[in-house]
Amino acid sequence: MPVEEATISVMDRGFLFGDGIYEVVPVFGNKLLRAKGHLDRLKNSLSRISLQNPCSDEEWMQIFIGLLERNAGDDRAIYLQISRGAYAKRDLAIKTEYPPTIFAMVLHVTPPDIEVVSAGISVITVDDFRWHACDIKSTSLVANVMLKQQATAAGVDDAILIRNGMLSEGTASNVFVVKDGVLSTPPTGHELLPGITRDLVIEIAKNNAILVEQRDIKAAELLDADEIWMTSSTREIAPVIQLNGEVVGSGKAGDMWKRVVDMYQEHKRLLRVGKVI
Ligand SMILES: Cc1ncc(COP(=O)(O)O)c(C=O)c1O
Known part of the structure; x- marks a missing residue:
């Protein structure tokens, strides 16, 4: 969807606490630079904050490729953010029953001259x-x-x-x-x-x-x-x-x-x- 139409809850822990992690994967001519390195680092970030990885590497790759197909261009980057989701109450304690919030977008970047x-x-x-x-x-x-x-x-x-x-x-x-x-x-x-x-x-x-x-x-x-x-x-x-x-x-x-x-x-x-x- 257009980025202006994407919304998250004000109770989202990414918004309230910065309780989330992210990745930026450069893309040159439809090819992701070091996709495995980025996915490995993503896994490390998630595990360090005790947040279960919501997707397998293959599922992430499918999401990335789908996004790139729908957002044509040459040099781009994929921005991916996963927060611990929106809980009913503002509380630091982790509860595993709430699903994470996943947000990904394609950034149109100009590589440095x-x-x-x-x-x-x-x-x-x-x-x-x-x-x-x-x-x-x-x-x-x-x-x-x-x-x-x-x-x-x-x-x-x-x-x-x-x-x-x-x-x-x-x-x-x-x-x-x-x-x-x-x-x-x-x-x-x-x-x-x-x-x-x-x-x-x-x-x-x-x-x-x-x-x-x-x-x-x-x-x-x-x-x-x-x-x-x-x-x-x-x-x-x-x-x-x-x-x-x-x-x-x-x-x-x-x-x-x-x-x-x-x-x-x-x-x-x-x-x-x-x-x-
Ligand atoms: C604090 C910090 N260190 C290092 C890097 C460089 O990481 P990468 O080469 O994966 O972009 C970044 C990138 O945003 C960063 O935010």
Whole structure:
């Protein structure tokens, strides 16, 4: 149905408590990028919040394909949200007799223009005051909204989050650091979302003989980095050229970024023609 006609109850726990999870799956020329990765992460998010998966992987795929057929286009993304449903009373306690609310839509997205992206972004570091369950792709995003607002108020594009002196991630992305030809990113765990783009970047880099480390990264290492990138499904791989007002590396998108971004674009091209997943 048209999005304006879709409604949910005001008692929906997604609305009242942010009690739900979501996924965003990029689609290039009718092909879903890393569908399995997204469905696995969906399962993890659901299990972490003790919400039963309402569909099998095959059923989700049928829903996605049906939606794409009814919402034609080239580059798109599927947005899927599952909340714990609408209970009769506002009560934190979980009751399993209520069905979840499932909402999915097709987003018409324009993939980032490489020329524009290569100009780079400016960021600040901010204190990551979020909870210790950031691996859940939760719809409770008010902390991320507040952190992003700190960046906006500072007149920069985004914020890199630091917890106890260590890098965690961006407000809606993962972070990579390049130093002396080695690509590093913090390990997965409860402090960050295991990004599907992060996985793909690691895979592509390793397949092309780039040394990749998943390790704890001190905030101080950011100042000393040759390159910093922020990755996500919608942003892809964005080079950071300014951090807290200081120039990062050469002050331009770096050589390693150019290499990996080309490989990422090639992966998308192969996906469109059904040669990769
Ligand atoms: C907090 C956070 N970290 C990382 C990511 C990147 O995840 P993905 O690459 O799957 O888009 C996102 C994406 O929205 C995010 O919100």
